[in-house]
Amino acid sequence: MQGQNSQDVDAVATLNLKQSKISPKEQALLDYVKVLTLEPYKVHDGNVEKLRLVGWKDEQIFEASFITSLFAFTNRMADSYGLDYPTGGWMPPNLRLPEPGSNTPPSTTATSTPQSEPNEH
Known part of the structure; x- marks a missing residue:
């Protein structure tokens, strides 16, 4: 999410969108890519029309669809191939x-190194 602060990114990743400053336009796009990711058979012309109505251009909708589909392909x-995912990326707050240097006490569940999960494949 380009141009968003870390709190907004965290809110999206943890599905707490009410805590973010995401615009209705961005929310519509997130709703669309969620359906495209989890239930692609439900995507229809009406989904695209909703995006157009809130201001997304066809080229932007295509790009969002392409990137979402590319990630789905890569994950599959x-x-x-039973590849393990690296655990050093985004971590929930x-x-x-x-x-x-911050005065925030560490979370009781925080660890200094992320634990990798065994490969179930």
Whole structure:
């Protein structure tokens, strides 16, 4: 999410959109890509029309669809080959250590190194 602060990114990733400053236009796009990701058979012309009505251009809708589909493809390929995902990426806010020099006490569930999960494939 370009141009968003870390609190908004966290809100999207943890599905707490009420805590974010995401615009209705952005929310409509997030709703669309969620359906495209989880239930692609439900995508129809009406989904695209809703995006147009809130101001998205066809080129932007295509790009969002393409990127979403590309990630789905990449994840399926990784799953099919039993690849492990790196655990050093985004971590939910309650699992992060406080920033150096901050007065925030560490979360009781925070760890200094993320634990990897065993490969179930």
